[in-house]
Amino acid sequence: MFGFFKKKQEEINIDFAKIGVDFHSHLVPSVDDGVEKIEEAIEIITYLKSIGYQKIYTSPHIMQEGFVNTKQGLESVFNLHFDAYNQILPTSLIAEYFVDEAFVELIKKKELLTFGQNYILIETSMNYDFPIFNEALFQLQTQGYKPILAHPERYAFIYDEGNYIEKYEELKERGVLFQLNLFALVGLYGQKVQKVAETLIEHNLYDYVSSDIHKVGQLKLFEKLKSSQQLQSLIESGNLKNLDLL
Numbered sequence: 714m715f716g717f718f719k720k721k722q723e724e725i726n727i728d729f730a731k732i733g734v735d736f737h738s739h740l741v742p743s744v745d746d747g748v749e750k751i752e753e754a755i756e757i758i759t760y761l762k763s764i765g766y767q768k769i770y771t772s773p774h775i776m777q778e779g780f781v782n783t784k785q786g787l788e789s790v791f792n793l794h795f796d797a798y799n800q801i802l803p804t805s806l807i808a809e810y811f812v813d814e815a816f817v818e819l820i821k822k823k824e825l826l827t828f829g830q831n832y833i834l835i836e837t838s839m840n841y842d843f844p845i846f847n848e849a850l851f852q853l854q855t856q857g858y859k860p861i862l863a864h865p866e867r868y869a870f871i872y873d874e875g876n877y878i879e880k881y882e883e884l885k886e887r888g889v890l891f892q893l894n895l896f897a898l899v900g901l902y903g904q905k906v907q908k909v910a911e912t913l914i915e916h917n918l919y920d921y922v923s924s925d926i927h928k929v930g931q932l933k934l935f936e937k938l939k940s941s942q943q944l945q946s947l948i949e950s951g952n953l954k955n956l957d958l959l
Contacts, residue, residue, distance in 0.1 A: 727939045730765030731948050734958040736807065737834060737863055737892060737923035740771040740798075741791050745780040747773065747927045751794050758801045760932050761924075768959055769804040770828050775819075776811035784808070784824050809863055812837045812849045820852045827858065829958045834892070836863040842870045854888060861921060864894040866910035867902055877909075881918055892921040898944055899937040914947050920954050922947065 739747020740754040748754045758769060773787055774780040791806040798804035808826040810816050812835050819825055827833050833853065837846050853860050862884065865871070871880045885891065896902070897910040913919055922944075926932070938944055947953060 725940045725942055725945050727941060727944055727948070728765060729761075729935075730767070732922055732953065732955050733766060734768045734770070734955045735761060735766055735923045735926075736770035736772065736828060736921070736955075736958060737809065737894070737925045738769065738771045739773055739809075739925075739927045740769070740804075741773045741787060741806070742794070744782055744787060744790055745774040748929075751797055753929050754794070755797060755801065756929050757926060757932065758798060758804065760935070762802050764935060766802065769798070769802050770807045770958075771798075771804060772807045772809040772834050774811065775808045775816075775826075777813045777815040779811075782808070784819075784826055787826070807834060810835045812843065812846050814845060817845065817849050817852060820849065820856065820858070823856070825858070830859065831857055832859045832861055832890075832958075834861050834863055837868065838870070839867055840869050850887065850889065859890065860888070861890040861892050863892050863923075864897065864925060865891050865918075866893065866897050866906050866913055872905070872909045878912065878916055881913060882916075885918060890920040891918055892923055893919045893947070894925045895922050895938055895944070896924065896926075896931065896934045898941050899934050901931075901934060911943050914943050914950075917950060917952055919947060919952060922953060922955065 739745055740757060742748050742751050773782060775782045787806060806826060807828045825833055837843060871877050874880055893910060897906050900907050
């Protein structure tokens with residue numbers, strides 16, 4: 714019996730073309746904790762193309778503390794390398810917005826980097842439930858934006874609750890879309906986060922998957938993902954909407 718399950722596991726070979734679009738990555742050089750040189754970004758994008766990806770949206774951080782980037786500043790750096798990116802794969806600039814007071818002001822000014830049908834990628838604190846999140850969500854939805862929450866599996870302040878699935882379901886009911894960090898499925902963020910990701914897959918709560926890749930060294934994690942039973946189940950579920958972003 715155990716030999717049978719081992720064989721089944723070995724037979725999995727993820728077809729990343731069925732994901733097709735990655736919209737969470739840090740490939741603008743020297744603006745955040747992602748790549749430092751354009752050559753690193755080119756190596757990553759080249760690899761993604763080789764395994765079946767068809768489009769990239771790269772998403773540097775914008776936050777009040779830490780990486781105080783602006784839409785205009787990021788566009789300036791990204792445009793310097795636009796041709797280099799797009800000679801490999803169609804690549805566009807968005808951002809990963811940390812939900813803080815400054816973000817609420819950006820919503821009001823409509824100074825946001827969006828994609829698709831007015832989607833916007835957001836994150837919040839890993840450890841604390843900030844009240845500003847509710848105001849930001851209200852402002853976003855009032856103005857017609859569609860928030861995608863990056864890596865929900867990483868928010869300890871949610872999954873440390875005994876009824877954490879209910880907490881995630883409440884967010885989904887409020888119109889928040891969920892994006893899984895692929896590398897969570899191979900243990901990059903620890904066993905607890907991996908288990909939460911697997912549980913969210915079991916409850917059909919994810920809408921999208923992306924890499925959140927920061928460094929060339931993380932490319933080896935795609936090799937581990939190729940035999941991920943959880944990722945295969947998610948792709949086969951029909952829940953993923955990545956290809957809608959082409």
